[in-house]
Amino acid sequence: MKRFLCCVLCVCVMLACLPSAYAAVPALTPDASWSVLVPASPTAYERFAAQKLCSVLSEVFGASVRMSSQARAPYIAIGSASEADVSALRDNGYRICAVDGNIHIGGTGVRGLQTGVYRFLEEFCGRRVYTSELTVLPAARQIEVPADTDIRYEPYFEYAETDWRTKNIEEYSLANGLTGGIYRSLPAEAGGTVRYLAFAHTMRWICETEKYRESHPEYLALHGGVRTAGQPCLTNPDVLAIATKNVLELLEKEHDPTASLQIVSVSQNDNYEYCECDACRAYENAHGGAHSAVVLYFVNRIADAVKAAGYDNVAIDTFAYQYTRQAPTGVFPRDNVIVRLCTIECCFCHALDDPSCSRNAEMMRDLRDWSSICERLYIWDYAANYANTCLVFPDFGVIRRNIQIFYEHNVKGIYEEGNFYLPECDTEFGDLRMYLISKCLQDPYRETDAETDGFLAAYYGAGWPHIRKAIDLYTLHAGDRDGHLGIYYSAQDSMRLSNRDVAVIDACWARAKATPAAAQQKARIERSELSWRFWKAGTNKGEFSILNPDRFAEKEKLFEDLQAFGVTTISEGADGDYLDCVCIRYAPVERWNGYEADSESAQRRARFGAFLEKLMPILTFRGFFYRLLCQYVKKGI
Secondary structure, three states: OHHHHHHHHHHHHHHHHHHHHOOOOOEEOOEOOOEEEOOOOOOHHHHHHHHHHHHHHHHHHOOOOOEEOOOOOOEEEEHHHOOOOOOOOOOOOEEEEEEOOEEEEEEOOOOHHHHHHHHHHHHHHOOEEOOOOOEEOOOOOEOOEEOOOEEEEOOOOOEEEEOOOOOOOHHHHHHHOOOEOOOOOOOHHHOOOEEEEEOOOOHHHHHOOOOOOOOOHHHEEEEOOEEEEEEEOOOOHHHHHHHHHHHHHHHHHHOOOOOOOEEEEOOOOOOOOOOOOHHHHHHHHOOOOOOHHHHHHHHHHHHHHHHHOOOOOEEEEEEEOHHHOOOOOOOOOOOOEEEEEEOOOOOOOOOOOOOOOHHHHHHHHHHHHHHHHOOOEEEEEEOOOOOOOOOOOOOOOOHHHHHHHHHHOOEEEEEEEOOOOHHHOOOOOHHHHHHHHHHHHHOOOOOOHHHHHHHHHHHHOOOHHHHHHHHHHHHHOEOOOOOOOOOOOOHHHHEOOOHHHHHHHHHHHHHHHHOOOOHHHHHHHHHHHHHHHHHHHHHOOHHHOOOOOOHHHHHHHHHHHHHHOOOOOOOOOOOOOOOOOOOOOOOOHHHHHHOOOOOHHHHHHHHHHHHHHHHHHHHOOOOHHHHHHHHHHHHOO
């Protein structure tokens, strides 16, 4: 009995000690009384970071936070004034740590410190820059930073870029880690950008094929027995000399010796007119039969000339794209050559490494092959439907995993091409997709569900859970009959939804619109719903069913609402083409840009449609069966 009582006593003592043993780590509580400590002579980088920190903290606390070079605790120390040891971190990494009651932020390279400051503001102040026009920043008298804080970060990619939104995105880019310089211009003190001096499909001007079409046809590709200016002959030494001269002249004009990296793309034109002359074929056959072999031969020699000229911070970029996607054997990219592998043929509702997707198996093979021979492998990925851009593009299930796969295969840079004409065709979830892409490029392993929910709540207001449900259903049902999703798909092939699924999603949008929200949030809901309505119109679902005699008026209302939201194109390269369609009520929405006002086909379609519209009420007893069906489906929701 005594032994039992002793055991009970010991257990009680241990339980009594648990709260102190497992007590929360004490927190530092910065408020407006804290200062931002900078060195006596701060660099431009340090001054920029300190000013940003002071500005945002002042906004959080509602009182001015000052910058000081005097070490009077408590403070947040920046750059060389801090005790954050960053000597072991790669370029553009940062460290945030608490030491003796103060906070220290240090960084490496040209943007590590700035990135560290933005991370601090996000992590401890709750600041989220969701879009160029939407920033969430909770007000507080003080914030909490655990006393054992020690955050270390190194960038996953040296180049991170997307074109989903391209206007006024400087602050967005800094907050969310976008470093590409095609669509943004960041000041040097903020770290600048990784700038492409020439970006894509550059062989035509670098090799001057049009200039020599008549005088030197041998400079042009021999394709199908005919010389074509569509591509150059890459084994011709004169062509190599011309291209090298043009690249060096470009660098002489545009080179920035202070930039962390500048890139010149020497990449195939956007066609299949590759050279089939004896010399090019012989070189390709000697290196695995890959068309990429002769491209790599050509680019390597330009890269050698660039390096010999002393441009140590310049890389030469080329494509592994369509006919050059296969990696060669026996020829390797120079250390200052970037190979950009393009995913244009892939399926975008399966992760690239999903064993059930035959379409992505070849891409994974090419990714592994290039990764094994290329030290600087980049990716050109795709995130939109270019044939029907008004539609929902249900790729949300693969964004994070695919970026993880790229990182795990030694990829150093990623360009996520999206709807680059978004101002002319903003109907979908472009801002959400851009945010998720940006966050995954910052950290491919971050948890994205909470990020998605936070974005939706801020962007759409209290009705966001209904929109989240709709997005989840889009993702669940993405793809054609075989379960694949391409970037040039019709509405019918982009998602497979039953009438009952349509009714459920209709209810989601109706509830979202019925929930009280700010005017701007309501407008965003209506804008994003356009992509859903466009899908229904393209599949004859919902109010666009062929059983509904009012579908003609619904189609015209869709057209009018698209105009109200500034939509002037419905696909890549079709700017304004659908605006003069005379048979909006009667033509399939995906073909609106194919019915010119003065064409006979448009007139015929309009006449037939008008006849059908008059006939439909008779055939359907004014939609009695359609409405009956709708009521039946709604009861099953």
